[in-house]
Amino acid sequence: MLAMAYGHVYVARIAMGANDQQTLRAILEAEAYDGPSLIIAYSHCIAHGIDMRKGLEQQKLAVQTGYWPLYRYNPALLAEGKNPLLMDSKEPTLPLERYIYNEARYRMLLQSNEERAGQLLQLAQKDVQESWSRYRQMETES
Template identity: 50%
Template sequence: YNGPSIIIAYAHCIAHGINMAESLSHDEMAVRSGAWVLYRFNPDRLKEGKNPLQLDSKKPDIPYSEYAYTETRFRSLLGKDPDRARMLIEAGQKDADHRWFMYSHLADMDYSSMAD
C-alpha cells in the first residue's frame, strides 16, 4: 500500500508471567483463542473490486480460558477470587466470539461493485 501504514502488535509483559522461551507458542494461543485476530487492511484492493480486509487468522479453535490461564495475572485471580475470575473469563470468551463474528463478516463482504 502506497500510503501510511500502522502495525498493531501483541506484546506480552513481565506481568503476564510468560517464559520468554515459550513466547511464540503463547502468541499462537492468543490467535487460536480469538483473543488476538490477525488481519490486513489494504484500501488499494477496492480498485480491484476486492475486500480491503483480509483475515489471516482461522476461526478460533481453543477456548479463551486455555489461553488466559497461561498468564500469571489470570491464574492469580483464580486463586484469590474464583467467582470473579470465572466471570472475567466468560466475558473474555464472549468478547473473542464477538470479535471473530464481526471481523469474519466484514472480511466476507462483497466489494465487486466497487472496482474502478
C-alpha cells in the first residue's frame, strides 16, 4: 500500500499558482506533522522559456492538464482509519499540449522535429492519464 511507499513521512505536492489554499493547507499540515515532512513544489523558472510574469498561470495549466497533480499524503490519518492520500486536483480538463508548448524547452523539439514531437506528446499524454488513474486508485484504497 501507499504507506509502505512513503513510510511515515508527510508528503505533499503543491503549485501555488494552481491552488493557493491547498499550498497553505499542505504547509500547515507538514509543520504540524510529528515526523519528517516533504513538500514538492512546482517552481517555474526562466530556463522553462516562459514569460516569468505568467509563471503562476503556467503552474495552473500544469495542474489542469494533469501534468502536476496536487495531493497530500498525511500518515496521521492512518490512526483515524482514513486513507492518508488526499487528491486535491480535479480530473485533467485540458490537453497536455496546452501546458507544454508554452515552454521553450518543448517548443524547440516541435520546431526541429514536428513528427517526433507529436509522438512524444502522445506518449506523455498517455503517461499523464495512467498516472492520474493510479493516484485515483490509491486514493480510494483503504
